[in-house]
């Protein structure tokens with residue numbers, strides 16, 4: 001029943017040269033992720049989670065091994081081609097939100113659309129319409145004209161999610177998306193991500209320290225010292241929307 | 254990536270950093286303004302000098318007497334080698350359009366109880382064509398007046414204004430010049446100052462015969478104006494006049510000329526060359542300040558790239574290519590420079606006007622100097638913006654994202 005994997009890593013390694021010595025951040029990672037899957041990557045600090053996610057996101061190139069994204073070998077692509085792949089197929093969500101602080105939420109969401117190579121190029125109106133649609137999807141329809149500093153952490157992270165989904169990517173990659181948020185807000189963000197996965201069928205990979213967060217995924221990949229230590233399927237992942245309902249509103253950390 | 258989007262991003266960046274943007278472009282503003290003002294001053298001076306020389310008459314050769322051994326010297330220390338016969342002989346040469354000899358001196362004029370001192374110049378009717386200077390009122394005297402030694406005068410604007418009360422038409426009135434009574438037959442149009450700043454309108458023209466015989470009592474002339482048929486024939490004519498006068502004055506082959514021919518076209522060319530060099534010099538001094546301004550832009554762009562490393566990382570993460578980042582920063586630098594350029598042009602324009610108004614120095618802001626300034630500031634933007642932009646585009650997305 002497995003379809004063609006959206007992500008297929010074959011013996012991926014990544015070595016950083018550091019002055020005299022070198023750091024093996026990834027040492028032969030082989031995994032495949034099916035379309036529509038929602039997976040968590042866990043592991044101790046320094047185990048190579050972020051490095052792995054960056055390789056999957058085409059932000060970084062592996063030093064060894066092969067990587068097929070949607071069946072295409074991206075490990076041999078030029079920087080230019082990788083930028084195009086990121087723009088078209090991948091959405092990032094970071095721990096620190098990484099929004100442009102000087103422009104509005106709407107302008108942040110529009111950013112990927114400015115770099116699209118879609119033909120014909122979407123006009124200003126179309127760009128605004130799609131950004132607004134993405135903002136509404138994360139429940140921030142009314143906040144388009146706010147600056148990031150005028151938004152709470154959770155709201156900022158939802159703007160970042162809107163930005164990640166505005167180009168209709170096939171994958172969304174999130175590096176500790178709840179790391180800077182309190183429990184409830186974190187859960188709200190997880191709810192948005194989970195809905196993205198379930199309703200839009202976007203493949204999601206989340207790097208997290210917290211088992212609570214990993215519980216919402218269908219699969220948990222444990223990494224240690226740049227190797228895969230464990231790759232588990234979760235039979236019945238928790239649903240963030242349900243947990244949110246049970247959570248008393250007043251209680252905060 | 255669309256240019257409009259880039260421009261928007263760039264303008265936004267500049268707007269959120271108003272003071273810094275302003276200080277950054279100050280160098281460009283001053284540079285461009287200086288270029289504009291300097292060129293305007295240079296061009297204005299050139300235009301004024303050229304028009305002054307041209308107002309003296311086109312294709313004009315001026316023959317002056319000059320002291321040499323054996324030449325006849327007059328009482329006032331002046332040299333008296335040129336005569337009306339010389340002028341008439343010159344008039345017979347080929348390529349000569351017109352000839353107007355002049356004999357002038359200062360004299361006191363009188364109209365009723367009013368007196369005024371002016372230059373009184375004896376000449377022929379051809380003077381009005383040689384100098385392209387027709388009477389505004391009345392007419393010039395005629396050849397007949399010359400053969401008659403007639404007591405008629407054509408007066409300049411300044412004389413008319415100072416000798417006659419307002420509202421009085423000088424034509425037909427009698428004026429006294431050194432005890433002789435002249436009838437005014439014409440009033441010349443105003444001509445303005447000459448190159449040396451001399452007033453040209455404080456003049457009275459009378460028949461040359463009258464001047465020689467009845468007013469000054471001499472038989473030489475002070476100057477012979479010769480108008481050539483074309484500017485091409487001037488060199489030839491200068492040669493022909495030299496030969497003719499040497500022969501007429503019986504100067505031996507090794508003797509020095511007792512006259513001097515001034516070619517106004519040559520003077521004009523020299524003046525134009527000089528002012529062109531002056532303009533170039535002024536403009537290049539101003540250009541140096543543009544260069545300094547450009548370095549300021551580069552400095553700020555480098556700071557800006559460092560400050561915005563994270564922003565660059567974010568843009569790269571969402572799919573900006575190196576080219577897109579390069580373009581963004583280049584557009585920003587060029588926008589800055591053009592903005593400075595535009596402010597500079599406005600300041601330069603005001604500055605030129607101010608110089609015109611305060612110093613009375615003529616200025617001319619030309620389209621070419623504006624285009625030069627705009628082109629130069631855009632070029633400065635591209636040149637000095639390229640390195641920082643290249644630096645931004647060459648960043649590794651991950652390192653850029655991690656940058657604190």
Ligand SMILES: Nc1ncnc2c1ncn2[C@@H]1O[C@H](COP(=O)(O)OP(=O)(O)OP(=O)(O)O)[C@@H](O)[C@H]1O
Pocket residue numbers: 016017018023024025043044045046047048049050051052
């Ligand atoms: N740019 C780099 N240069 C050198 N070494 C690096 C670089 N980036 C990561 N490393 C090293 O690679 C290893 C894996 O780093 P990575 O950031 O992937 O860990 P991580 O699992 O995400 O840790 P954390 O949970 O703390 O975020 C670490 O030992 C780190 O020091």
Ligand SMILES: [Mg+2]
Pocket residue numbers: 049050051175
């Ligand atoms: Mg990490």
